[in-house]
Amino acid sequence: MRILHIFIICTYLKFIANIDENEVNVWGxxxxxxxxxMPTRYFFIKLKKNQTxxxxxxxxxxxxxxxxxxxxxxxxxxRDGTCIFRYKLYESCDILQINVMYNDTHVGKSPYKYDSxxxxxxxxxxxxxxxxxxxxxxxxxxxILKDLKEFNEIDWNSLREQTIxxxxxxxxxxxxxxxxxxxxxxxxxxxxxxxxxxxxxxxLLSLSRKVILSDTEFFVNLGDWPLSSQTAKYxxxxxxxxxxxxxxxxxxxxxxxxxxxxxGRVTLDMLSVQGNVNMEWKDRIPKxxxxxxxxxxxxLKLIDISRQHSDLYNVSLTNFFFFxxxxxxxxxxxxxxxxxxxxDYKYQINIDGTVAAYRLxxxxxxxxLIFKQHSxxxxxxxxxxxxNVHYIPIKRDLSDLTExxxxxxxxDKEAYKIAVQGQIFAVNHLLPTDIFCYYSHLxxxxxxxxxxxxIVLDDMELVEQDTIVHCECRIKDEL
Numbered sequence: 001m002r003i004l005h006i007f008i009i010c011t012y013l014k015f016i017a018n019i020d021e022n023e024v025n026v027w028g029x030x031x032x033x034x035x036x037x038m039p040t041r042y043f044f045i046k047l048k049k050n051q052t053x054x055x056x057x058x059x060x061x062x063x064x065x066x067x068x069x070x071x072x073x074x075x076x077x078x079r080d081g082t083c084i085f086r087y088k089l090y091e092s093c094d095i096l097q098i099n100v101m102y103n104d105t106h107v108g109k110s111p112y113k114y115d116s117x118x119x120x121x122x123x124x125x126x127x128x129x130x131x132x133x134x135x136x137x138x139x140x141x142x143x144i145l146k147d148l149k150e151f152n153e154i155d156w157n158s159l160r161e162q163t164i165x166x167x168x169x170x171x172x173x174x175x176x177x178x179x180x181x182x183x184x185x186x187x188x189x190x191x192x193x194x195x196x197x198x199x200x201x202x203x204l205l206s207l208s209r210k211v212i213l214s215d216t217e218f219f220v221n222l223g224d225w226p227l228s229s230q231t232a233k234y235x236x237x238x239x240x241x242x243x244x245x246x247x248x249x250x251x252x253x254x255x256x257x258x259x260x261x262x263x264g265r266v267t268l269d270m271l272s273v274q275g276n277v278n279m280e281w282k283d284r285i286p287k288x289x290x291x292x293x294x295x296x297x298x299x300l301k302l303i304d305i306s307r308q309h310s311d312l313y314n315v316s317l318t319n320f321f322f323f324x325x326x327x328x329x330x331x332x333x334x335x336x337x338x339x340x341x342x343x344d345y346k347y348q349i350n351i352d353g354t355v356a357a358y359r360l361x362x363x364x365x366x367x368x369l370i371f372k373q374h375s376x377x378x379x380x381x382x383x384x385x386x387x388n389v390h391y392i393p394i395k396r397d398l399s400d401l402t403e404x405x406x407x408x409x410x411x412d413k414e415a416y417k418i419a420v421q422g423q424i425f426a427v428n429h430l431l432p433t434d435i436f437c438y439y440s441h442l443x444x445x446x447x448x449x450x451x452x453x454x455i456v457l458d459d460m461e462l463v464e465q466d467t468i469v470h471c472e473c474r475i476k477d478e479l
Contacts, residue, residue, distance in 0.1 A: 022048055022049065023048065024045065024047055024051075024100075024102060024107035024108055025044075025045070025046040025108065026043065026044070026045050026046075026100055026107065026108030026109065026110070027043060027044055028042060028043030028044045029041065029043065029135075029433050030042045030043035030085065030086065030087065030098075031098070031112055033096065033114055033117045034114055034115075034116070034117060035134040035135070036134065036135055036433070037119075037120055037122065037124075037210055038120060038432060038433070038436070039088065039120045039206070039259075039261070039262070039263075039264065040087070040088045040262050040263040040264070040432070041086065041087055041088075042084055042085065042086035042087075042271055042431075042432070043084075043085055044082060044084055044085075045058070045082065045084075045085065045100060045107075045108070046082050047081050047083075047102070051081070051102065053077045053081065053083055055102055055103050056075075056083060056100075056101070056102055057099075057100075057102075057104075058073070058075055058083075058085045058098070058099065058100050059073070060073055060096065060097065060098055060099070061095075061096070061097040061099070062089070062093040062095065062096045062117075063093060063094055063095040063096075064093050064094050069089065069090075069091055069093040069096070070089075071087055071088065071089055072087065072088040072090070072263060073085070073086070073087045073088075074086050074087070076271060076272065076274060076275020076276070078274050078277070079277055079279070079280045080280075083275075084275055085100075086262070086263055087263075088263045088264070089117065089118075089119045089120070090119065091119050091469070092116070092117060092118050092119045092122060092469065092471055093116075093117045094115065094116060095114070095115060096113075096114045096115075096117045097111050097112065097113050097114070098110065098111065098112040098114075100112075116472070118471050119471075120209070121209070121467050121469040122209065122469050122471035122473070123209045123465070123469070123471070123473075124209070124210075124473035125183055125209060125210055125212045125213075126210070126211060126212065127211075127212055128211055128212060128213070128440065128444055131210060131211040131212075131440070132437070132440065132441075135433060135436070135437060137433075137437035137440065137441065140441045140445055141380075141438060143249065143381070143383050144248075144441055144442050144445050145445070146383070147241075147246075147247075147248040147249060148235075148248065148445055148446065148449055150233070150246045151235045151449055153449060153450075153451045154235050154446075154449045154450045154451065154452070155450075155452045156217050156450065156452045157452045158452075159234060159235075160177075160217075162234065163177075163219055163234045163236070164177070164190060166232045166234060167190065167219070167221075167227060167232075167234075167236070168191070169191070170190070170191050173191055173221075173223060173227065174189065174191025174192065174193050174194050174196070174222040174223060175189070175190050175191060175219050175220060175221055175222060175227075175236070176188070176189040176190070176194065176197050176200065176220045177190070177217075177219050177460070178200070178217070178219070178220060179217045179454060179456050179457070179460060180213050180214070180217075181454055183208050183212050184208070184462060185201070185204045185205060185462070185463040186456050186460040186461065186462055186463065187201070187460060187461065187463055188457070188460045188461065191222065193222070196222040196223075196253055197220075199253040199256050200220050202256075202260055203256050203259075203260065203439055204463070205463065205465055205466075206260060206436075207436065207443075210436075211440060213440075213443055214443060214444050214447035214448075215447065216446055216447035216450060216454060217450060217452075217454055218235070218236075218237055218446060219234070219235075219236045220236070220237045220238075221236050221237065221238040221239070221247065224239065224240055224354055224355045225240070225355060226238050226240060226241055226242045226245035226247040226355075226377075227245070227247060228245050228246040228247045229244070229245055229246065235248060235446075237249075238250070239251070239252040239253055239358075239379075240355045240356050240377055240379060241377070241378050241379075241380075242355070242376050242378070243376045243378075244376065248442070248446070249378070249379065249380045250380060250438070250439065250442055251379070251438055251439070252379055252380075254358045255270075255379075255430065255435060258270060259432040259435040259436065262432065268339055268340075268362060270361060270362070270365050270426065270430050270431050270432070271432075272340075273362045273365040273366050274365055274366070274367075274423075274427075276340040277340065277343045277366055277367060278340070278341075278343070279343065279344055281346065281367070281419065284343065284344060284345055284346040285314075285344055285345045285346065286345075286346050286347070286408075286409050286412075287311075287312055287313060287314050287345050287346070287347065288313050288314070288315070288347040288348070288349050288371065288401075288405050289313075289314050289315065289344075289345035289347065289348060289349070290302065290313075290314075290348070290351070291315070291317075291318050291334060291336075291337050292317065292318060292351070292353065292357075293317060293318055293319040293320070293321060293322075293353070294317050294319065294320050294322050294323045294326070295321070295322055295353035295354050296322075296351060296352050296353055296354070297323075298351055298373065298396065298397065298398055299317065299351055299353075300317075300326060301397070302315055302351060302398060302401075303315065303316075303317065303330045305398060305401060305402060308402075309402050312405050312406070312409075313405075314345065315349070316333075316334030317330055317331065317333060317334065318333055318334050318335075318336060319333060320333065339359065339362055339366075340366075342363070342366065342368070343366040343367065343368050346368055346369060346408070346415070346419075347369050347371060347405060347408060347415075348366070348368045348370050348371070349373075350370055350371065350372045350373060350391075351373045351398075352373060352375050352377060355377045356375060356377035356378055356379050360372070360379065361379075361381075361430045364390070364391075364422045364425060364426035364430070365426040365427070365430070366423070367419055367420070367423045368419055369391075369408055369415050369416075369418055369419040369422070370390075370392065370419075370422055371392045371401060371404060371405070372385075372391045372392070372393055373394055373395075373396055373398065374393060374394065374395055374396045380438065381429055381430060384425070385425065388418065389418065389421055390418065390422040390425045391418065391422055392404050392408070
């Protein structure tokens with residue numbers, strides 16, 4: 001387990017003695033900006049016992065060619081005395097200094113001083129093993145090995161046309177064929193709706209600027225439903241898996257975009273969700289909260305249940321698409337509610353939509369107690385979740401939901417402990433560094449399965465970097 005993970009666990013569980021509550025603790029990947037180059041860097045600050053974060057100040061001083069660097073910063077203050085500081089470099093800096101101060105006094109090892117810090121747009125890839133070591137990526141996730149175990153060897157010379165013929169159904173399926181060769185990305189897409197290819201393009205382009213990716217070939221499913229089945233068992237990458245499919249699961253497009261665009265074009269990400277919670281546990285409303293559209297019949301049933309127990313629930317449908325004829329019965333539609341406001345309530349309900357509900361990472365990160373519906377669908381991290389440790393499991397038909405909410409109300413300390421463990425899981429497995437590591441391991445392990453030569457096909461197009469900056473790469477360091 002990484003040092004970062006150990007400290008974060010200690011932050012939450014006060015009875016673990018590794019953190020000295022008489023000291024200010026500062027840690028995280030953003031304090032190693034020379035080695036961990038990301039779109040947005042971040043680190044954590046844990047104040048002394050009984051200190052308030054009102055007197056905490058964090059600021060950066062950057063210089064490039066004798067002028068100030070262009071940097072965006074953001075300080076997020078959690079309700080447990082921990083703060084998250086994140087910063088985005090819009091250009092490389094010759095000199096960077098990070099100042100962490102409490103009552104105008106430097107704390108931790110502040111000031112932190114660095115030379116030659118690259119912006120994320122620098123194209124300076126290094127060897128995969130070196131990169132994994134510098135980022136302190138954990139060993140290959142068991143989920144990747146489990147998914148790939150279904151395919152002993154992959155010979156695309158024999159499987160390529162079969163895969164295209166199986167999934168080239170423009171009216172219902174959209175897929176993209178990718179080849180990575182000499183750290184360049186090539187693709188060809190099939191289907192009518194291929195806009196979601198941008199999420200795959202962007203993570204691959206970002207990684208290729210950081211690490212020398214293994215030459216490999218693969219297909220990506222751009223839809224939500226898993227595609228690989230007993231009748232069409234092909235090694236295809238998907239955002240969602242199921243118990244009766246063989247898709248190789250990768251982080252969802254939503255989690256991928258929030259990794260690349262936090263402090264950018266997205267407002268909801270795994271860091272912001274921790275810093276925008278308005279209430280401590282003791283002040284949250286002891287009701288179960290849920291909002292969503294009518295994409296599953298159990299969501300309609302939830303409305304029925306809530307009407308019978310209005311003292312336990314605040315749930316509403318926000319849109320009718322699948323069951324439009326039911327709007328009069330299950331409406332009226334509720335207005336949109338920011339996900340940050342969900343955490344005014346102690347309990348959150350996670351129910352499938354068309355497939356797995358992709359909001360689960362954010363619900364875990366917000367620190368409420370999750371009641372998760374039993375489901376045949378899963379995301380890349382579900383195998384590591386433990387029922388009654390990280391969340392409360394509920395039956396698929398929701399028949400035990402009310403009973404378990406009543407249990408949580410009557411056993412507040414136990415409920416709080418599970419909520420905290422769920423948030424610990426999110427911090428330990430679903431932050432931006434974790435997503436980058438997962439994709440890197442996935443590409444690397446997938447390449448080992450391929451026995452056919454990696455050759456760029458004539459009908460494929462190069463996926464070009466949108467913005468790239470010339471940097472004096474540290475080649476000597478890698479040699």
